[in-house]
């Protein structure tokens with residue numbers, strides 16, 4: 296056999312590109328800013344080969360040094376607006392977080408004709424409509440892949456990869472901190488505050504961690520996902536949000552015994568009467584892939600009429616996973632610098648003049664199955680009373696689990712799983728259940744999704 300010698304691999308290198316590098320400015324050198332700086336530096340050659348041009352950090356706006364970054368030689372400032380008005384800079388990377396200065400900074404950068412890359416889901420969910428309108432007027436791109444599910448390229452997947460589909464629903468574990476807390480509590484029996492402190496030390500949590508544990512951060516991300524999935528304007532104020540702080544170990548264990556896992560899930564579903572947009576603890580059958588997404592990992596399921604269900608999995612937070620998305624956006628922007636703004640991928644996936652006015656449904660018009668835990672007195676006939684309250688309202692029981700009498704208070708926990716029902720009807724049933732003589736205290740209700 297004659298071996299044909301392979302031609303020596305041509306090794307392109309950064310300096311070889313004739314075109315000058317694109318100059319970018321980083322605003323905020325914290326967890327994500329530091330990761331972005333380091334990835335741009337470490338993978339400069341790969342990135343330049345992909346983008347067709349090098350990407351040079353020409354300025355950094357920072358308040359304090361980041362011990363993880365060697366920034367020698369890169370000009371710095373303490374004022375982010377210096378970056379937005381720096382004539383050398385083509386792309387402003389907003390990584391300071393928050394809604395106030397970040398909004399002014401992004402609008403100023405756009406005003407000055409600069410493209411923007413941001414990881415700020417709060418900013419996009421709350422001020423995105425204004426920001427995208429301004430960007431369109433100025434013919435610039437605002438890229439935000441890092442804003443949803445950290446390192447998972449899910450914005451790109453929905454906006455481009457699934458563009459043939461009519462999307463039915465999107466469901467995701469989209470807060471790394473919350474999922475890390477739930478996992479550590481379930482697997483290692485650790486306490487909530489202990490795990491939260493670790494998530495903060497690892498750089499996963501928001502500046503205000505109530506955003507993570509009360510579901511606000513997940514609602515920001517779900518708002519963005521719903522817009523690009525259904526072609527609707529961003530409407531964060533209409534999202535329903537319930538946190539994980541009131542979950543008890545008892546419910547986690549009962550769910551487990553019934554074959555379910557409790558996850559903090561964001562669900563956006565398109566129905567004929569409107570769009571459901573809700574974040575809450577949710578029972579998911581334990582044999583589903585998404586029920587087994589643990590720690591800081593995130594996963595987003597998208598159900599489209601042509602593709603069926605697709606699942607996107609990866610790190611939902613952290614320095615370099617998030618930087619991966621920021622840098623991918625930079626590469627996209629660099630490739631699109633010379634393109635006609637009218638022919639670029641629209642910010643919200645659909646052409647801005649084709650957004651739909653399909654309304655967001657209030658939570659009591661949303662539909663799901665339910666887990667109910669009722670603390671009942673150990674009297675004969677309680678179960679019959681419970682069953683008749685539910686059946687009078689057309690709520691079908693799927694299964695019932697009754698535990699032993701709890702010695703200290705003589706109460707018997709009765710756990711029920713129901714079929715799908717509109718929330719308003721369930722609220723009415725719960726009110727009637729709580730009024731029963733033999734039912735003590737509030738009924739615990741957790742929504743159930745089978746994600747079929």
Ligand SMILES: NC(=O)c1ccc[n+]([C@@H]2O[C@H](COP(=O)([O-])OP(=O)(O)OC[C@H]3O[C@@H](n4cnc5c(N)ncnc54)[C@H](O)[C@@H]3O)[C@@H](O)[C@H]2O)c1
Nearest residue numbers: 323324325326327357358390391392414415498612613617
């Ligand atoms: N940490 C993550 O895993 C992660 C993942 C995805 C998205 N995000 C988003 O990325 C953004 C940044 O998050 P982070 O975790 O890097 O936060 P961080 O607190 O680690 O970093 C923010 C940095 O910005 C600096 N800063 C704030 N205001 C400034 C100003 N006016 N001028 C100059 N510097 C300023 C702070 O000093 C800090 O160093 C947020 O919008 C966050 O929601 C974070």
Ligand SMILES: N[C@@H](CCO)C(=O)O
Nearest residue numbers: 470471472500501612
């Ligand atoms: N605080 C967020 C960061 C990633 O968006 C989380 O924990 O998911």
Ligand code: NA
Nearest residue numbers: 440443447449
């Ligand atoms: Na992403």
